[in-house]
Amino acid sequence: MDAPTGTGKDDPRHDWRAEEIAGLFELPFNDLLYKAHRVFRLHWDVNRIQVSSLISIKTGGCAEDCHYCSQSAHFDTGIKAQKTIPADQVIAAAREAKADGAGRFCMGAAWRELKDRDLDSVVEMIAGVRALGLETCMTLGMLTAGQAETLKEAGLDYYNHNIDTSEEFFPKIVTTRAFDERLRTLQHVRDAGINICSGGIVGMGESRADRAGMLTVLANMSPHPQSVPINMLVPIEGTPLEGAPPLDVFEMVRTVAAARLVMPKSHVRLSAGRNQMSEEAQALCFFAGANSVFSGEKLLTAANRQPSADAALFERLGLKAEEG
Ligand code: SAM
Ligand code: DTB
Ligand code: SF4
Numbered sequence: 001m002d003a004p005t006g007t008g009k010d011d012p013r014h015d016w017r018a019e020e021i022a023g024l025f026e027l028p029f030n031d032l033l034y035k036a037h038r039v040f041r042l043h044w045d046v047n048r049i050q051v052s053s054l055i056s057i058k059t060g061g062c063a064e065d066c067h068y069c070s071q072s073a074h075f076d077t078g079i080k081a082q083k084t085i086p087a088d089q090v091i092a093a094a095r096e097a098k099a100d101g102a103g104r105f106c107m108g109a110a111w112r113e114l115k116d117r118d119l120d121s122v123v124e125m126i127a128g129v130r131a132l133g134l135e136t137c138m139t140l141g142m143l144t145a146g147q148a149e150t151l152k153e154a155g156l157d158y159y160n161h162n163i164d165t166s167e168e169f170f171p172k173i174v175t176t177r178a179f180d181e182r183l184r185t186l187q188h189v190r191d192a193g194i195n196i197c198s199g200g201i202v203g204m205g206e207s208r209a210d211r212a213g214m215l216t217v218l219a220n221m222s223p224h225p226q227s228v229p230i231n232m233l234v235p236i237e238g239t240p241l242e243g244a245p246p247l248d249v250f251e252m253v254r255t256v257a258a259a260r261l262v263m264p265k266s267h268v269r270l271s272a273g274r275n276q277m278s279e280e281a282q283a284l285c286f287f288a289g290a291n292s293v294f295s296g297e298k299l300l301t302a303a304n305r306q307p308s309a310d311a312a313l314f315e316r317l318g319l320k321a322e323e324g
Contacts, residue, residue, distance in 0.1 A: 052105070053105050056300040234275075
């Protein structure tokens with residue numbers, strides 16, 4: 001029996017019920033992967049992968065208490081607060097990332113919200129990175145409607161703002177802001193005409209219902225987020241989640257497959273946690289519908305895969321990087 005999974009080529013659904021998505025997670029693994037891969041093939045060249053490079057433009061000292069994060073000022077993780085990196089250094093890093101094959105350059109700051117005093121330098125970064133022929137992405141915390149418009153005018157292609165988990169589980173993970181505030185910033189980004197990058201984290205002790213709930217919120221956005229990062233928790237010493245029990249990797253694969261099924265035309269990014277995953281598990285994620293990764297030795301503060309290891313893996317799997 002074929003459940004309605006939004007397979008219409010030109011008409012993705014935005015009316016998912018959480019129970020329907022929870023039902024996808026309950027399918028036998030092979031059935032779920034088969035369904036997801038079929039939808040993947042309908043919409044994408046399954047041998048192409050979008051490659052984003054990540055830089056932390058402002059590290060540490062963040063006012064929020066996200067229980068997974070090395071950069072929160074609330075926890076003693078050994079990450080010291082640093083100043084914002086000057087725009088010319090950020091642009092130089094982007095030039096290197098482009099030479100290494102990245103198509104998109106994602107700039108992240110450990111801010112609760114963007115402050116107007118930082119707007120000029122952020123705008124300079126967007127213009128400089130764009131001039132290199134890279135797609136631009138920023139993740140700077142909460143934005144006002146006016147700030148989102150300014151970023152759009154500067155030429156920002158994507159804004160990353162994750163909902164992280166289900167609305168129900170969210171208060172167990174972050175207490176310094178509300179789930180609704182995340183949605184409000186995403187609305188400002190959407191209204192400004194910037195592409196949305198929004199996803200979450202698995203492996204924080206959430207239930208399947210929470211993973212399904214997170215995907216329900218994302219899949220009922222209209223349009224769907226153009227980019228959906230699925231992060232596997234990288235446990236950070238000193239954070240409340242340092243000892244979170246490791247998630248069965250097949251649950252990560254299932255989350256990627258379900259994301260592919262409910263958001264057929266979005267890039268689904270296999271994000272943080274690749275360094276902790278086997279190459280076989282990553283290949284399963286690529287089969288299930290993941291068609292984007294972060295490249296480079298470092299994420300924001302945590303280690304990522306060696307670029308040479310990624311190049312070898314992509315070669316063995318016949319995956320080619322998308323042009324930026
Ligand atoms: N401060 C901004 C914000 O929170 O929107 C931007 C940077 S924040 C580090 C970007 C995202 O990275 C978070 O929303 C979370 O989903 C992910 N992330 C952070 N730390 C992580 C970890 N230890 N493991 C997995 N994902 C993580
Ligand atoms: C996203 O979803 N994952 C990236 C990016 N958006 C900004 C960040 C991952 C951070 C992993 C932990 C670290 O490096 O501190
Ligand atoms: Fe701050 Fe973002 Fe880390 Fe939360 S995830 S503590 S908002 S840097």
